[in-house]
Amino acid sequence: MDLKLDHHNEDRLTIVEVEGEIDVYTAPRLRELLIDLVNKGNFHLLVNMEKVDFLDSTGLGVLVGGLKRVRAHDGSLELVCTQERILKIFRITGLTKVFGIYASVDEAKEAHGKDK
Amino acid sequence: MATVELTFSALPAHVRTARLVATAIARRTGVEESLLDEVRLAVGEACSRAVEAHRAHCPGEPIRIELRDDSGRFEVTVSDQAPSDEIKQEQPLDLGMLSDSFMSGFGIAVIAGLADDVEVFPSPKGMRIRMSWPAAANGRPA
Incomplete structure (x- = not known):
């Protein structure tokens, strides 16, 4: 399956919907989207990976790159x-300590709201 | 012993094909269903690393994968022709040090975390990554 990307804003949060496979072939498209969102002033991103079938270290690199940009x-x-x-690769690489990982968009929105 | 060999140009689009072939043969060889995701990811990581290495050093040369059904093991060997004298050592995770394309050694760290048995042979003539998983001895699904 190819990669499908979509995004929308809810309050101050930009929710990025990702569906399909994130690998060395498709990851550049996700990278471009994250860069574009940050360049347009969207600094609070929530990436919904519930429909992601495959994620490799190239995809992890794109997410880390996005995190660096928004943290700036x-x-x-x-x-x-x-x-x-999908969670397994985050655990293997230790990135569970770097990203906030939530069970649902609502849970993430609630946690994000409490941080305000 | 049955062997399948696949060579492909160093193009990112072909990595998915390699993953699909490896997963299909792993299933046929009798690797447990619960391990197939690990096979898919580990083979993908090895091929992605090889593609990136070839694109940097020798984009015209092909990458080779050998898949073997050998005495109760499913063995995959990914060989590239890009010089690789040393493997980057694992370092403490520091976000500032990570590039967008990630460290090339990170893929190998992922493979080591996934495969039951991994050997990495770097050399000036290319890197060879051999990994294997348990499979049914008679080649049927366990």
């Missing part, structure tokens, strides 16, 4: 993911 603007990049196959 005191922003945040958090994830929604409950799939064990």
Whole structure:
């Protein structure tokens, strides 16, 4: 499956919907979207990965790159993911300590609201 | 022993094909369903690393994968022809040090976390990554 990307804003949060496979071939498209969002002033990103079938270290690199960019603007990049196959790679790489990972968009929105 | 060999140009689009082939053969070889995601990810990481290395050093040369069903193991060897004298050592995670394209050694760290058995052979003539998983001895699904 190819990669499908979409995004919308809810309050101050930009929710990025990702569906399909994030790998060395498709990851540049996600990178471009994250850069574009940050360049347009969206500094609080929530990436919904519930429909991601595959994620490799190239995809992790793009997410880390996005996190670096939003942090430069005191922003945040958090994830929604409950799939064990995806969570496993975050655990192996230690990135569970770097990203906020939530079980649902609502849970992430609630946590984000409390941080305000 | 049955062997499947696949060579492909160093193009990111072909990594997905390599993953699909490896997963299909792993299933046929009798690797447990619960391990197939690990096979898919580990083979993808090895091929992605090889593609990036070839694009930097020798974009015209092909990358080779060998998939073997050998005495109860499913073995995958990914070989590239880009010089790789040393593997970057693991370092404490520091966000500021990570580039967008990530450290090339990170993929190998992921493979080591996934595969049951991994050996990495770097050399000036290219890197070879061999990894294997348990499979049914008779080649049927366990």
